Amino acid sequence: MTAPILSVRALERRVGDVEILRRIDLDVMPGEAIGVIGPSGSGKSSLLRCIAGLDAVSGGEVMVEGRRTQPGDGAVGMVFQHFNLWPHLTARENVALALRLVRKMPAAAAAEKAEAALARVGLAALGGRKPAALSGGQQQRVAIARTLAMEPRVLLFDEPTAALDPELTTEVLDVIRDLAAAGTTMLVVSHEMGFIARLSTRVVFLDHGVVVQAAPPAELFAAQAEPRVRSFLQTYLDRVAWARDA
Amino acid sequence: MEFLAEALPSMLEATAATIWISAVAVAIGFALGVPIAVACSAGRVWANLYVSFFRGVPLLIQLLLAYYALPFLGVDLPAIVAAVGTLSLCCAAYMAEIIRGGFALVPKGGLEAARLLGLTPLQTLLRIRLPISAQAMRPALISEAILIVKASSLISVVGILELTRSAQALASSTFEPLPAYALCGAIYLVINLTLTFLAQGRGGAQRA
Amino acid sequence: MMAALADSFLAAARGLPLTIAIWGAGVATGLVLGFLVAAIRFFAPLALSWPLAMAVEAVRGVPFLVQCFLLYFGGPFIGIDLSPIMAGWVALSVYGAAYFSEVFRAGFLSVPPGQLEAARMLGIPRHQAVLRIMLPMMALAVLPSLANLAVILIKETAILSIITVPELTFRVQGVGSATFAFAETTLVLALVYWALVEATAWASRHTERRIARALAA
Numbered sequence: 262m263t264a265p266i267l268s269v270r271a272l273e274r275r276v277g278d279v280e281i282l283r284r285i286d287l288d289v290m291p292g293e294a295i296g297v298i299g300p301s302g303s304g305k306s307s308l309l310r311c312i313a314g315l316d317a318v319s320g321g322e323v324m325v326e327g328r329r330t331q332p333g334d335g336a337v338g339m340v341f342q343h344f345n346l347w348p349h350l351t352a353r354e355n356v357a358l359a360l361r362l363v364r365k366m367p368a369a370a371a372a373e374k375a376e377a378a379l380a381r382v383g384l385a386a387l388g389g390r391k392p393a394a395l396s397g398g399q400q401q402r403v404a405i406a407r408t409l410a411m412e413p414r415v416l417l418f419d420e421p422t423a424a425l426d427p428e429l430t431t432e433v434l435d436v437i438r439d440l441a442a443a444g445t446t447m448l449v450v451s452h453e454m455g456f457i458a459r460l461s462t463r464v465v466f467l468d469h470g471v472v473v474q475a476a477p478p479a480e481l482f483a484a485q486a487e488p489r490v491r492s493f494l495q496t497y498l499d500r501v502a503w504a505r506d507a
Numbered sequence: 508m509e510f511l512a513e514a515l516p517s518m519l520e521a522t523a524a525t526i527w528i529s530a531v532a533v534a535i536g537f538a539l540g541v542p543i544a545v546a547c548s549a550g551r552v553w554a555n556l557y558v559s560f561f562r563g564v565p566l567l568i569q570l571l572l573a574y575y576a577l578p579f580l581g582v583d584l585p586a587i588v589a590a591v592g593t594l595s596l597c598c599a600a601y602m603a604e605i606i607r608g609g610f611a612l613v614p615k616g617g618l619e620a621a622r623l624l625g626l627t628p629l630q631t632l633l634r635i636r637l638p639i640s641a642q643a644m645r646p647a648l649i650s651e652a653i654l655i656v657k658a659s660s661l662i663s664v665v666g667i668l669e670l671t672r673s674a675q676a677l678a679s680s681t682f683e684p685l686p687a688y689a690l691c692g693a694i695y696l697v698i699n700l701t702l703t704f705l706a707q708g709r710g711g712a713q714r715a
Numbered sequence: 716m717m718a719a720l721a722d723s724f725l726a727a728a729r730g731l732p733l734t735i736a737i738w739g740a741g742v743a744t745g746l747v748l749g750f751l752v753a754a755i756r757f758f759a760p761l762a763l764s765w766p767l768a769m770a771v772e773a774v775r776g777v778p779f780l781v782q783c784f785l786l787y788f789g790g791p792f793i794g795i796d797l798s799p800i801m802a803g804w805v806a807l808s809v810y811g812a813a814y815f816s817e818v819f820r821a822g823f824l825s826v827p828p829g830q831l832e833a834a835r836m837l838g839i840p841r842h843q844a845v846l847r848i849m850l851p852m853m854a855l856a857v858l859p860s861l862a863n864l865a866v867i868l869i870k871e872t873a874i875l876s877i878i879t880v881p882e883l884t885f886r887v888q889g890v891g892s893a894t895f896a897f898a899e900t901t902l903v904l905a906l907v908y909w910a911l912v913e914a915t916a917w918a919s920r921h922t923e924r925r926i927a928r929a930l931a932a
């Protein structure tokens with residue numbers, strides 16, 4: 262029995278008297294890919310941001326390999342919905358900056374490592390371009406490479422394709438799937454239900470800051486799912502059915 | 508205290524002068540700014556030259572021009588008319604730029620719809636373009652009003668009795684320039700903060 | 716009349732160097748001061764930023780002429796006894812700083828928090844994030860406004876003639892007083908400033924475009 266690489270214990274987050282997360286417990290084993298789904302405003306982003314240390318927690322704790330996390334300690338990497346690339350730097354410089362400033366790598370070594378990370382997301386040829394000269398999907402892949410290069414223990418994706426045109430989502434989802442296949446431990450918030458179903462070892466369904474159900478996808482997406490999960494999934498099924506009829 | 512007692516009556520009177528002079532200049536400036544903006548948008552050379560001149564030459568020099576050069580050309584205006592007129596013409600150049608910027612924000616479709624419905628260009632201007640852009644222009648208009656209040660201090664140079672001129676007189680009669688100019692500055696500040704406050708207050712209410 | 720025009724242009728040529736020097740010095744000091752004020756207002760606690768905010772409001776709400784009078788005529792009463800040129804430089808710097816600081820502050824505010832959050836996640840220290848991400852990101856956004864303000868300050872230097880700074884306006888008006896050819900001298904002044912402002916505005920637009928192109932590449 263191995264130890265969990267990430268463990269979330271009785272995590273709570275309140276802002277004023279609004280309870281955003283309520284006593285969340287979650288253990289993630291090395292190599293697991295956890296899908297996080299739930300209605301808008303249910304606390305998915307907040308959960309990831311608390312794990313990353315970007316949002317303050319009001320109670321409980323987040324541990325990675327037995328240590329409390331802090332943003333920038335290298336334990337957790339995060340990929341944002343809006344990429345958040347630095348527009349004045351090329352793709353390669355975006356990836357290399359933290360290697361140089363944080364890992365204190367010499368410029369040449371950092372550039373080399375950045376190229377390797379870009380190659381891993383299929384952008385070997387585009388390292389010299391600035392974000393404005395890249396498509397949304399390419400930008401998000403640069404953002405993934407930037408996070409990957411720091412070799413975090415756990416990767417967090419917060420709706421990584423929500424800001425992309427539909428035809429650009431595949432290239433990003435493919436990269437995430439490859440990473441999962443290579444054994445990267447990750448939590449992925451996404452509304453791409455088919456992708457989550459195929460990618461995840463377990464799916465967490467959040468509603469009003471509470472984990473309503475956490476189960477392998479086959480179980481969670483099955484017809485006898487928890488009522489709240491079923492009604493949430495129903496809206497997706499309706500949309501697909503409507504599209505087929507139309 | 509003694510200083511204030513001596514200073515206040517004349518300074519308050521001068522404050523009123525500064526306020527009405529600025530108000531007149533802003534009003535005329537806006538009224539003239541609309542046709543100039545339209546002419547600028549239409550690529551009229553005179554309009555662009557007008558804006559370039561009044562924005563490119565220091566107001567102080569413009570005032571001296573009106574004061575010295577107009578009589579030279581045989582135009583003899585009372586000093587106050589020349590001063591307020593110059594301030595208004597200068598204001599119009601800045602207003603034109605603001606209005607032109609506001610017009611740029613009006614969606615083309617709205618104007619095309621108006622034309623198709625048979626509105627005349629003047630009707631379109633007054634009923635469609637100005638109202639649509641008014642909201643967007645408001646902050647810039649308030650800033651321009653503040654600039655004009657401050658710029659009106661320069662007409663003291665051609666001898667018009669307003670706040671700054673009054674403070675100069677006070678400074679030389681009391682031999683106390685520091686409190687005289689400090690009081691003068693404070694009054695300008697109060698006028699301009701009031702304008703800022705009005706702008707923010709109304710804006711905030713409308714946004715909420 | 717031709718003589719008065721020629722004399723005026725000569726006087727303008729003699730006054731121009733000081734106008735440009737005091738403008739350049741005022742813009743340089745104003746930019747540095749303005750940046751410091753904006754940085755303190757953005758990064759420092761409220762107790763420190765609040766008085767600065769008041770000061771900026773005060774400088775922006777009072778006519779430049781009145782500030783010049785306050786400093787030049789009022790200053791000696793509180794131990795600040797400056798020559799006209801020094802007073803002009805200080806006044807222009809302070810006036811410019813107030814406006815520049817607002818542009819810089821808007822620049823700081825325009826950097827989306829996400830880009831800084833990304834830096835934080837990667838462990839980039841705050842001061843490095845400011846230096847390497849925040850400042851470059853805001854540079855392009857603030858450049859046009861800064862240049863615009865600098866051009867406006869050229870016109871403010873004419874006001875310094877009133878506190879007897881022997882710059883362009885002062886010198887040319889001297890010709891007027893000597894010859895009573897006020898119409899000609901004022902006309903020359905208008906033409907010289909118009910040309911100066913248009914040339915500077917053109918140069919700044921040109922430079923801006925080149926910088927933008929260099930940064931985008």
Ligand SMILES: Nc1ncnc2c1ncn2[C@@H]1O[C@H](COP(=O)(O)OP(=O)(O)O)[C@@H](O)[C@H]1O
Nearest residue numbers: 276279281299300301302303304305306307308
């Ligand atoms: N800083 C904050 N202050 C107040 N409320 C917040 C804050 N951050 C998030 N919330 C609220 O918390 C809830 C969860 O937000 P979020 O985690 O972004 O949800 P999701 O990502 O699932 O859409 C929402 O109702 C949101 O309005």
Ligand SMILES: [Mg+2]
Nearest residue numbers: 305306307420
């Ligand atoms: Mg979210």
